[in-house]
Amino acid sequence: MTHAPASASRPLTVGRPAAPLSGVIRVPGDKSISHRALMFAALARGETTIYHLLEGEDVLRTAAAMRALGAQVEQQGEVWVVSGPGVGQLSEPDDVLDMGNSGTAARLLSGILASHGIASVMTGDASLRRRPMKRVTDPLAATGATFIAREGGRLPLAIRGQANPPALDYRLPVASAQVKSAVLLAGLNATGTTRVEEPVPTRDHTENMLRYFGATVEVESTPEGGRIIRLEGRPDLVAPGEGLFVPADPSSAAFPLVAALLVPGSAITLTDVGLNPLRTGLFTTLMEMGAQVDVVEKASSGGELVGDLHVRASTLQGVEVPAARAPSMIDEYPVLAVAAAHAHGVSRFCGLEELRVKESDRLSATVAMLRENGVRAEIEGDDLVVYGTGGAIPGGGLVTTHMDHRLAMSASVMGLVARQPVRIDDTAFIDTSFPGYLALMNQLGAGFAQ
Numbered sequence: 001m002t003h004a005p006a007s008a009s010r011p012l013t014v015g016r017p018a019a020p021l022s023g024v025i026r027v028p029g030d031k032s033i034s035h036r037a038l039m040f041a042a043l044a045r046g047e048t049t050i051y052h053l054l055e056g057e058d059v060l061r062t063a064a065a066m067r068a069l070g071a072q073v074e075q076q077g078e079v080w081v082v083s084g085p086g087v088g089q090l091s092e093p094d095d096v097l098d099m100g101n102s103g104t105a106a107r108l109l110s111g112i113l114a115s116h117g118i119a120s121v122m123t124g125d126a127s128l129r130r131r132p133m134k135r136v137t138d139p140l141a142a143t144g145a146t147f148i149a150r151e152g153g154r155l156p157l158a159i160r161g162q163a164n165p166p167a168l169d170y171r172l173p174v175a176s177a178q179v180k181s182a183v184l185l186a187g188l189n190a191t192g193t194t195r196v197e198e199p200v201p202t203r204d205h206t207e208n209m210l211r212y213f214g215a216t217v218e219v220e221s222t223p224e225g226g227r228i229i230r231l232e233g234r235p236d237l238v239a240p241g242e243g244l245f246v247p248a249d250p251s252s253a254a255f256p257l258v259a260a261l262l263v264p265g266s267a268i269t270l271t272d273v274g275l276n277p278l279r280t281g282l283f284t285t286l287m288e289m290g291a292q293v294d295v296v297e298k299a300s301s302g303g304e305l306v307g308d309l310h311v312r313a314s315t316l317q318g319v320e321v322p323a324a325r326a327p328s329m330i331d332e333y334p335v336l337a338v339a340a341a342h343a344h345g346v347s348r349f350c351g352l353e354e355l356r357v358k359e360s361d362r363l364s365a366t367v368a369m370l371r372e373n374g375v376r377a378e379i380e381g382d383d384l385v386v387y388g389t390g391g392a393i394p395g396g397g398l399v400t401t402h403m404d405h406r407l408a409m410s411a412s413v414m415g416l417v418a419r420q421p422v423r424i425d426d427t428a429f430i431d432t433s434f435p436g437y438l439a440l441m442n443q444l445g446a447g448f449a450q
């Protein structure tokens with residue numbers, strides 16, 4: 001793979017829609033689950049059929065990487081079919097693995113590459129090359145794998161993996177599902193039990209899906225409110241006969257959800273949304289703010305709860321969100337900040353230090369997005385404070401998105417309710433997680449120029 005040139009920027013100006021939002025949509029498949037589906041299917045015996053895989057750029061990078069490591073990954077009409085080569089059997093890639101904009105792809109793959117006796121080099125786009133990798137290379141180095149990274153542990157990163165890694169015992173210093181997953185993935189090729197302790201529970205898609213493929217994963221809650229995860233090494237991972245269904249991504253659903261809450265008179269339904277309780281912090285928070293959202297749970301699939309959300313425009317009040325809730329809504333703060341800017345009263349979101357190391361420094365970029373559009377917002381320590389305008393966001397500003405899809409989509413939601421149109425410097429990165437966003441929102445009546 002060669003390093004892809006940065007895509008041409010796509011600016012957008014968003015104003016109020018002509019009518020309330022209405023309709024029924026299914027947002028694309030969950031990004032976290034899609035990455036894992038491709039990786040785990042490549043490490044399993046047999047052929048896995050994946051339904052509703054997210055075909056966003058981040059996930060396509062994982063697909064390309066798994067192919068470069070010897071897996072067969074094919075798109076067959078609506079489904080994706082993946083087979084082999086199995087744990088311990090990956091082949092050395094003959095070129096650099098380019099993970100594009102995706103932190104999840106780079107971090108999780110590090111765990112796989114470190115636990116195979118192969119040499120590899122990973123890189124990414126300008127955003128990903130700024131993001132910290134030591135959080136995964138530090139624990140993985142204890143397997144005997146060696147890493148050479150740029151200053152500060154940044155990509156590009158060269159890895160000499162360990163063919164027979166020992167099982168790790170690691171306590172996460174940060175609440176990160178990516179770090180947890182990297183350690184667990186290295187544990188797949190280890191003899192013995194890998195143990196990971198997390199101070200605060202983070203999304204558990206890795207644990208759920210590994211079980212679905214046949215691994216033994218035990219989870220214990222700690223008295224301090226954290227979790228201990230134990231994975232038995234060298235499991236016989238088997239492609240699930242019934243295939244793997246990827247729920248609609250709750251982090252993507254967040255944008256039409258907030259848009260429908262804010263645009264007066266709106267009523268929409270979002271179908272098949274993933275309702276894993278470690279992902280639904282935004283829904284809880286919006287309901288505390290007064291959002292009218294009816295959640296209708298359906299059957300779970302692949303160990304993940306799924307349901308439909310019926311959303312009606314609502315008058316929202318400011319809220320305080322505790323730090324302990326942050327992992328369950330870590331990617332949703334920029335759009336929550338837009339909801340808080342529209343709400344009545346002040347909101348405080350606590351403990352957001354992790355937002356500084358996302359695709360952009362999302363804490364500063366979110367504040368800049370709000371201030372540029374006439375909304376008062378402050379960073380106090382690691383907290384974000386937003387002063388609600390009571391339905392009167394002035395707008396009229398230019399939002400700089402810093403290669404960050406979530407900022408672009410959040411700014412577009414703000415444009416739908418601001419008094420003056422909101423300009424967005426670049427919407428191209430939306431394709432990393434939500435391809436077809438503008439068109440799908442237009443099905444609801446957003447009226448975005450395309």
Ligand SMILES: O=C(O)C1=C[C@@H](OP(=O)(O)O)[C@@H](O)[C@H](O)C1
Pocket residue numbers: 031032033104175176177178179181203330331354
């Ligand atoms: O494991 C995952 O799939 C993810 C974990 C989160 O990152 P951290 O692990 O850095 O919190 C989240 O922000 C990211 O979008 C997806």
Ligand SMILES: C=C(OP(=O)(O)O)C(=O)O
Pocket residue numbers: 031058101102103104105331358359406433
């Ligand atoms: C942080 C995100 O993703 P990643 O870490 O995979 O780049 C995100 O999608 O908001």
